[in-house]
Amino acid sequence: MFLNNIIGLFDKSYSSLGFSHSEAIIKQKKILNELLENSKDTRFGEDHNFRNINNYEDFKSSVPIRDYEGFRGYIEKIKNGEKNVTWIDKPLYLAKTSGTTSGTKFIPITKESLPNHINTAKHLLYDYFKKKKKIKPFLGKVMFLSGTPNLDEENGIKIGRLSGIVNHHKPFFLKNRSLPSTETNQIDSWEEKINNIVEETLGQDLRVIGGIPPWIQMYFDVLIERTGKKVSEIFPNLELLCHGGVNFQPYKTNLFNSIGRAIDTLETFPASEGFFAYQDDLYSDDLLLQVNSGIFFEFVELNELKKEKPKRISIEEIKLDTNYAMLITSNAGLWSYDIGDTIKFTNTNPLKIKVSGRTKQYVSAFGEHVIVDEVEKSLKKTCEKFKDVEIVEYTVGPRIMNQKSKSHHEWFIEFKSPPSRIKDFEIELDLNMKNLNIYYRDLRKDKILSRLKITKAKKKSFINFMKSIGKLGGQNKVPRLSNNVKLIEKVKSLN
Incomplete structure (x- = not known):
C-alpha cells in the first residue's frame, strides 16, 4: 500500500524529464x-516594454543581464x-x-515558483526509486541537514532560509519519517544543533541523508566521537546520500571512511533562485537540466561576461x-x-550539465583565469596518485612577488592525512594545473609564476x-578561490 501511494503521488507531478534537444527548445520557448x-502589466514588464517583445532577440534587446546588485531596486520595492x-x-x-559581494540577498519565491523547488526534489527521489526498484530507503528515517525553519514576516511576506522554507512543504510521506525534530531544527547555533541532532538520531533507523558535504562530515565526526563506531554500525540501513552546494569529490573519501x-x-x-538540475543516473555524475519547470535558461561564455554587451544564447545554441555563466x-x-554559477554541458539529448564553478570565484592576478573546476580536477588527479592523502578543506589565492618570494599560487589545505613529502605533492599538483590551464602553463613557462606552494592548515x-x-x-560553503589572499590570511589568523 505504501509503495502504491508513493508511485501515485510521484506520477501526478512526474513525466519523463529527459527531453531531446529539439523538445527542450520547444519547452523553453513556451516558458519564455x-x-x-x-x-506584461508588472512594473518590470512596463519598464522593459514586454508588450512589444515577440521573440528571444527582442527579449535580449529589452532585458539586460543583471546580478543581485542590478536587481536590488526591484527587490526593495517587493520588501516594502x-x-x-x-x-x-x-x-x-x-x-x-x-x-559574497552583495551582503544579505532576498530572493522571491512565488506561488508559481514554489513547485519547482518541491517537485524537483520529489522527481530526484522518484528517479532513484524507479531505477533502483527498491523501496527500502524510504521505509526508514530521512534527514536533510538544513537551516532553521523559523520565518520572519515583513509586509505580508514570510522571510527565511530556503532550506527552512522548504521544511514547511515536505511531501506527506516524509513528514513522519523526517529527522531532526522541529525543535532541534530551530536551533541557530550550528554546533549546538549538531550535538542535538546526534542525540536525536542515535537509535533511529536512518536510511537517507542529505546536505552540504562538509556539514554532513561534521555530523559524522561528532557521531563517531560520541559512539566510537563507524556510521554504518550505527545506521546499518543507510543507503543514500544526497549532496549539493560544493564539489563532492574532495569529501567523498572521508565521508565513505566515516560510514x-x-x-x-x-x-x-538547488539554489534560492530555483532547483536547476539533479543527478538522475547513479553511474554518471552529470546533472539533468530542468527545462520544463518554470525557468527559462540563458548562457554566456565566460570570456564574454565582462564585456559591455556580452553575447547571450538560449539552449538552442549551446x-x-x-x-x-548561467x-x-x-x-x-x-x-x-546571473545566479553566479558556471556550468558546462556534457550532453544534449537530454540536456545534462556539470557545475564548474562560480563567476566571482577565480584566480587571475596574473592573467591565468583559473576557475574552480580546474582546481578541483587538479587536486583530484593528484590525490589519485598520492593514494594515502586525505583532504578536509582548502582554498587557493595568489601571492604577489616580494623580497622573500616570487609570485605564486598559495594552496591553504587542511589535511586529514597529509603527504609524506609535501614537495612531491606540490610538483604533481602544479603539473596537473599546467595541463588543465594553458594560461597558467604559459605563465609558469615564462617564469612569471613560480611553482604553487602548499601551506598546511591546522x-x-x-x-x-x-x-x-x-x-x-x-547552506554555507568555504570559498574555493579568491583573487587575493585576504581569505587565506583570515583563516591563518585563526589557525
Whole structure:
C-alpha cells in the first residue's frame, strides 16, 4: 500500500524529464512566452516594454543581464510590500541568502515558483526509486541537514532560509519519517544543533541523508566521537546520500571512511533562485537540466561576461564542454538574472550539465583565469596518485612577488592525512594545473609564476573560520578561490 501511494503521488507531478534537444527548445520557448505574457502589466514588464517583445532577440534587446546588485531596486520595492513589481501580486516568501559581494540577498519565491523547488526534489527521489526498484530507503528515517525553519514576516511576506522554507512543504510521506525534530531544527547555533541532532538520531533507523558535504562530515565526526563506531554500525540501513552546494569529490573519501563503506550518492543543484538540475543516473555524475519547470535558461561564455554587451544564447545554441555563466528568467520574477554559477554541458539529448564553478570565484592576478573546476580536477588527479592523502578543506589565492618570494599560487589545505613529502605533492599538483590551464602553463613557462606552494592548515581551521564569520553550517560553503589572499590570511589568523 505504501509503495502504491508513493508511485501515485510521484506520477501526478512526474513525466519523463529527459527531453531531446529539439523538445527542450520547444519547452523553453513556451516558458519564455508564458513568463512575458504573465508579467506584461508588472512594473518590470512596463519598464522593459514586454508588450512589444515577440521573440528571444527582442527579449535580449529589452532585458539586460543583471546580478543581485542590478536587481536590488526591484527587490526593495517587493520588501516594502508593493504588488506586481517583477511578478504577479506579491511573493509568498523571500529566501534570505548570503552573497559574497552583495551582503544579505532576498530572493522571491512565488506561488508559481514554489513547485519547482518541491517537485524537483520529489522527481530526484522518484528517479532513484524507479531505477533502483527498491523501496527500502524510504521505509526508514530521512534527514536533510538544513537551516532553521523559523520565518520572519515583513509586509505580508514570510522571510527565511530556503532550506527552512522548504521544511514547511515536505511531501506527506516524509513528514513522519523526517529527522531532526522541529525543535532541534530551530536551533541557530550550528554546533549546538549538531550535538542535538546526534542525540536525536542515535537509535533511529536512518536510511537517507542529505546536505552540504562538509556539514554532513561534521555530523559524522561528532557521531563517531560520541559512539566510537563507524556510521554504518550505527545506521546499518543507510543507503543514500544526497549532496549539493560544493564539489563532492574532495569529501567523498572521508565521508565513505566515516560510514565504513560506500553508499549511493546523488548530486543536486538547488539554489534560492530555483532547483536547476539533479543527478538522475547513479553511474554518471552529470546533472539533468530542468527545462520544463518554470525557468527559462540563458548562457554566456565566460570570456564574454565582462564585456559591455556580452553575447547571450538560449539552449538552442549551446556547445558541449564550454564554460558558461548561467542566467535565469523565472516565474519567481527574476529576469536574465546571473545566479553566479558556471556550468558546462556534457550532453544534449537530454540536456545534462556539470557545475564548474562560480563567476566571482577565480584566480587571475596574473592573467591565468583559473576557475574552480580546474582546481578541483587538479587536486583530484593528484590525490589519485598520492593514494594515502586525505583532504578536509582548502582554498587557493595568489601571492604577489616580494623580497622573500616570487609570485605564486598559495594552496591553504587542511589535511586529514597529509603527504609524506609535501614537495612531491606540490610538483604533481602544479603539473596537473599546467595541463588543465594553458594560461597558467604559459605563465609558469615564462617564469612569471613560480611553482604553487602548499601551506598546511591546522585541524578545524576552516570550521573556526566559518564560525568566526557567522556562516557555520546550513547552506554555507568555504570559498574555493579568491583573487587575493585576504581569505587565506583570515583563516591563518585563526589557525
